[in-house]
Amino acid sequence: xxxxxxxxxxxxxxxxxxxxxxxxxxxxxxxxxxxxxxxxxxxxxxxxxxxxxxxxxxxxxxxxxxxxxxxxxxxxxxxxxxxxxxxxxxxxxxxxxxxxxxxxxxxxxxxxxxxxxxxxxxxxxxxxxxxxxxxxxxxxxxxxxxxxxxxxxxxxxxxxxxxxxxxxxxxxxxxxxxxxxxxxxxxxxxxxxxxxxxxxxxxxxxxxxxxxxxxxxxxxxxxxxxxxxxxxxxxxxxxxxxxxxxxxxxxxxxxxxxxxxxxxxxxxxxxxxxxxxxxxxxxxxxxxxxxxxxxxxxxxxxxxxxxxxxxxxxxxxxxxxxxxxxxxxxxxxxxxxxxxxxxxxxxxxxxxxxxxxxxxxxxxxxxxxxxxxxxxxxxxxxxxxxxxxxxxxxxxxxxxxxxxxxxxxxxxxxxxxxxxxxxxxxxxxxxxxxxxxxxxxxxxxxxxxxxxxxxxxxxxxxxxxxxxxxxxxxxxxxxxxxxxxxxxxxxxxxxxxxxxxxxxxxxxxxxxxxxxxxxxxxxxxxxxxxxxxxxxxxxxxxxxxxxxxxxxxxxxxxxxxxxxxxxxxxxxxxxxxxxxxxxxxxxxxxxxxxxxxxxxxxxxxxxxxxxxxxxxxxxxxxxxxxxxxxxxxxxxxxxxxxxxxxxxxxxxxxxxxxxxxxxxxxxxxxxxxxxxxxxxxxxxxxxxxxxxxxxxxxxxx
Amino acid sequence: xxxxxxxxxxxxxxxxxxxxxxxxxxxxxxxxxxxxxxxxxxxxxxxxxxxxxxxxxxxxxxxxxxxxxxxxxxxxxxxxxxxxxxxxxxxxxxxxxxxxxxxxxxxxxxxxxxxxxxxxxxxxxx
Ligand code: HEM
Ligand SMILES: [Cu+2]
Numbered sequence: 001x002x003x004x005x006x007x008x009x010x011x012x013x014x015x016x017x018x019x020x021x022x023x024x025x026x027x028x029x030x031x032x033x034x035x036x037x038x039x040x041x042x043x044x045x046x047x048x049x050x051x052x053x054x055x056x057x058x059x060x061x062x063x064x065x066x067x068x069x070x071x072x073x074x075x076x077x078x079x080x081x082x083x084x085x086x087x088x089x090x091x092x093x094x095x096x097x098x099x100x101x102x103x104x105x106x107x108x109x110x111x112x113x114x115x116x117x118x119x120x121x122x123x124x125x126x127x128x129x130x131x132x133x134x135x136x137x138x139x140x141x142x143x144x145x146x147x148x149x150x151x152x153x154x155x156x157x158x159x160x161x162x163x164x165x166x167x168x169x170x171x172x173x174x175x176x177x178x179x180x181x182x183x184x185x186x187x188x189x190x191x192x193x194x195x196x197x198x199x200x201x202x203x204x205x206x207x208x209x210x211x212x213x214x215x216x217x218x219x220x221x222x223x224x225x226x227x228x229x230x231x232x233x234x235x236x237x238x239x240x241x242x243x244x245x246x247x248x249x250x251x252x253x254x255x256x257x258x259x260x261x262x263x264x265x266x267x268x269x270x271x272x273x274x275x276x277x278x279x280x281x282x283x284x285x286x287x288x289x290x291x292x293x294x295x296x297x298x299x300x301x302x303x304x305x306x307x308x309x310x311x312x313x314x315x316x317x318x319x320x321x322x323x324x325x326x327x328x329x330x331x332x333x334x335x336x337x338x339x340x341x342x343x344x345x346x347x348x349x350x351x352x353x354x355x356x357x358x359x360x361x362x363x364x365x366x367x368x369x370x371x372x373x374x375x376x377x378x379x380x381x382x383x384x385x386x387x388x389x390x391x392x393x394x395x396x397x398x399x400x401x402x403x404x405x406x407x408x409x410x411x412x413x414x415x416x417x418x419x420x421x422x423x424x425x426x427x428x429x430x431x432x433x434x435x436x437x438x439x440x441x442x443x444x445x446x447x448x449x450x451x452x453x454x455x456x457x458x459x460x461x462x463x464x465x466x467x468x469x470x471x472x473x474x475x476x477x478x479x480x481x482x483x484x485x486x487x488x489x490x491x492x493x494x495x496x497x498x499x500x501x502x503x504x505x506x507x508x509x510x511x512x513x514x515x516x517x518x519x520x521x522x523x524x525x526x527x528x529x530x531x532x533x534x535x536x537x538x539x540x541x542x543x544x545x546x547x548x549x550x551x552x553x554x555x556x557x558x559x560x561x562x563x564x565x566x567x568x569x570x571x572x573x574x575x576x577x578x579x580x581x582x583x584x585x586x587x588x589x590x591x592x593x594x595x596x597x598x599x600x601x602x603x604x605x606x607x608x609x610x611x612x613x614x615x616x617x618x619x620x621x622x623x624x625x626x627x628x629x630x631x632x633x634x635x636x637x638x639x640x641x642x643x644x645x646x647x648x649x650x651x652x653x654x655x656x657x658x659x660x661x662x663x664x665x666x667x668x669x670x671x672x673x674x675x676x677x678x679x680x681x682x683x684x685x686x687x688x689x690x691x692x693x694x695x696x697x698x699x700x701x
Numbered sequence: 702x703x704x705x706x707x708x709x710x711x712x713x714x715x716x717x718x719x720x721x722x723x724x725x726x727x728x729x730x731x732x733x734x735x736x737x738x739x740x741x742x743x744x745x746x747x748x749x750x751x752x753x754x755x756x757x758x759x760x761x762x763x764x765x766x767x768x769x770x771x772x773x774x775x776x777x778x779x780x781x782x783x784x785x786x787x788x789x790x791x792x793x794x795x796x797x798x799x800x801x802x803x804x805x806x807x808x809x810x811x812x813x814x815x816x817x818x819x820x821x822x823x824x825x826x827x
């Protein structure tokens with residue numbers, strides 16, 4: 001931040017990259033920083049070169065980036081999330097590697113792989129990325145892909161808005177990525193509490209990167225929530241009453257409601273901090289009547305519902321897979337619906353448990369402590385429901401079931417440690433220690449991450465037409481389970497020994513054995529990540545033997561399994577007439593489920609448009625310009641957004657028509673193929689005989 | 702899908718009344734906004750100014766819901782709309798009431814809630 005702000009380049013100059021740090025002083029910290037920036041640059045160059053070499057720019061633009069198809073948007077969300085997951089896990093590993101070498105002595109207090117400031121950036125980006133750019137895109141992507149198909153809808157209610165939401169999320173992710181190369185990221189953790197993140201204590205660009213990434217992507221998530229809610233209320237197939245919806249749709253509805261009501265709180269707290277930092281407001285300073293405690297208050301009004309936004313889709317996935325892979329009906333459908341809805345509502349009443357120690361009186365703490373413990377009840381109900389679903393079923397141990405088992409074992413431990421923390425007097429002892437870090441990873445990894453990976457494994461064939469390799473899928477799941485146990489169980493112990501979270505260094509040698517175990521766990525997590533990508537790669541190479549053109553590889557019972565795999569862009573040749581809960585299963589019980597519709601008609605699909613892409617570009621420009629105080633660019637990009645919207649509003653936009661003949665042709669081909677394929681029994685599910693046409697005589701659930 | 706999802710108006714039926722509703726909403730919002738600014742600029746005692754702004758804000762919300770978002774308690778969707786409003790109001794009440802509860806408790810436990818004693822901490826020690 002030296003010197004004047006240039007009117008053209010703002011605060012940018014040649015001294016903001018990690019390479020200048022490296023030139024100034026060569027040590028392990030600057031090498032790690034420059035290395036990360038190089039990976040980013042080389043990765044980007046390699047990506048561009050690869051796309052050019054394969055001549056994929058055109059197809060990428062035409063078939064993906066400009067597509068308003070919710071299924072493709074969902075896949076793009078998930079790809080974004082997986083890229084960010086790679087960075088997040090690697091950062092988690094670097095944090096663990098640092099702490100395993102961070103034992104200081106009384107004379108040399110600081111030690112370890114990276115410098116304290118660098119360490120603070122690491123946990124801040126790690127937390128921000130994992131929550132906002134891994135977990136959120138994973139679940140939003142999965143819902144986008146699955147929800148319309150399960151509801152029997154053609155698409156989301158607002159397909160182009162959907163594109164814009166994806167664009168805004170990607171813009172936020174891009175800002176976080178760019179901060180690796182240009183400038184620094186904030187050091188205030190993923191919550192960025194003021195006053196530390198105010199202008200006085202954090203003058204640089206770091207906090208601003210976080211603020212703009214959060215503001216932009218948060219806006220996208222709010223819009224997504226509205227889109228989901230309207231889709232569920234308005235786009236259900238005829239006959240699909242609310243109480244016939246698959247459970248994943250119910251949890252999506254809860255997520256939608258929570259996104260709508262919780263995300264604005266984050267936008268507000270971030271905007272207030274922006275005003276503090278850019279316009280000398282005093283919302284969160286001690287001077288001039290501000291109150292920094294209100295930041296924690298508003299932030300967690302978003303933050304707590306957010307953790308249930310993250311977990312509920314995973315609960316939806318587990319409901320689907322526990323029933324499918326044990327060949328039984330979901331046990332306690334109504335209780336699961338009620339439990340999900342109660343969680344959604346109660347989650348708005350517990351936010352204070354994130355700042356029990358801020359200084360309010362005991363009565364306030366008790367009120368919120370009790371509310372927090374109550375929310376454990378509906379969650380417990382769900383666990384029993386899933387276990388009852390699997391009880392006496394013929395459970396096939398596929399990769400999703402391995403994840404589910406890991407979830408059962410580990411999530412319950414995480415939930416119990418949460419109930420412990422809900423007790424304010426205990427929280428006073430362990431708050432801000434690694435006990436807390438262990439707790440939230442213990443619910444987030446077995447809950448969100450396992451759930452989403454299980455969901456990806458489960459619905460992958462629907463998107464791409466071939467199954468993922470089960471052997472490697474199971475190996476990945478087991479590695480994630482083992483990696484989790486080794487990385488995070490030691491943190492419970494360390495927390496009880498008194499180690500604070502976010503510590504760049506410590507002087508207690510008793511910590512070391514646990515640190516080493518956790519570091520081994522982090523290596524396992526890296527292996528799990530590699531194994532995950534290997535699963536995709538090896539399955540892609542064996543895609544012919546894994547192909548499931550029949551479209552129903554798991555003998556499922558919800559509507560999405562009635563279509564071919566990969567699913568055509570129109571999903572259903574005719575919008576189905578729903579007569580029962582689990583309509584596809586009902587059709588199987590009644591005999592021949594693959595009946596062609598009597599009549600085909602033209603299908604209207606939203607036309608491709610670059611609208612979302614342009615808005616994303618403008619939003620990225622706006623964020624970057626605001627971070628670096630490049631005012632002309634900020635004004636220009638800010639005006640571009642309403643301009644683009646107005647421009648689209650002024651144009652008459654014709655939908656894309658898919659003619660009845662074309663639909664009929666494709667659909668007939670699919671029906672003939674199904675008839676010609678030999679049905680596979682469940683015992684054959686993992687073999688080459690599984691062509692996506694299950695033996696319906698085996699269908700009981 | 703039989704209906705296009707481009708949101709076109711039915712030109713015969715209700716385009717005129719739609720446009721009127723939007724126009725009214727726009728003018729009312731404008732007036733309320735100007736009113737809020739006027740309340741600040743005028744020499745009102747600050748409590749009154751705050752009350753004025755709050756009322757203007759609430760009216761503004763209602764105008765937006767009615768005229769722009771087509772919320773209404775009569776007509777085909779009145780039941781859904783009523784439920785939606787009740788649900789939103791209860792969540793907002795939880796958030797606003799909870800904030801009031803927490804922040805007033807915190808304020809009460811600080812020395813005098815004043816700022817004089819804290820000014821010294823506003824600058825970093827380093
Ligand atoms: C997969 C391997 C992972 C590893 C090795 C890992 C490791 C870590 C470590 C070492 C910390 C810092 C602890 C401290 O401050 O003392 C941390 C913080 C955090 N992690 Fe992870 N983590 C992993 C996955 C995840 C996932 C999947 C999520 C969420 C989706 C997540 C969310 C967070 C958050 C929110 C923080 C707090 C950041 C802050 O202090 O502001 N992590 N993680
Ligand atoms: Cu919470």
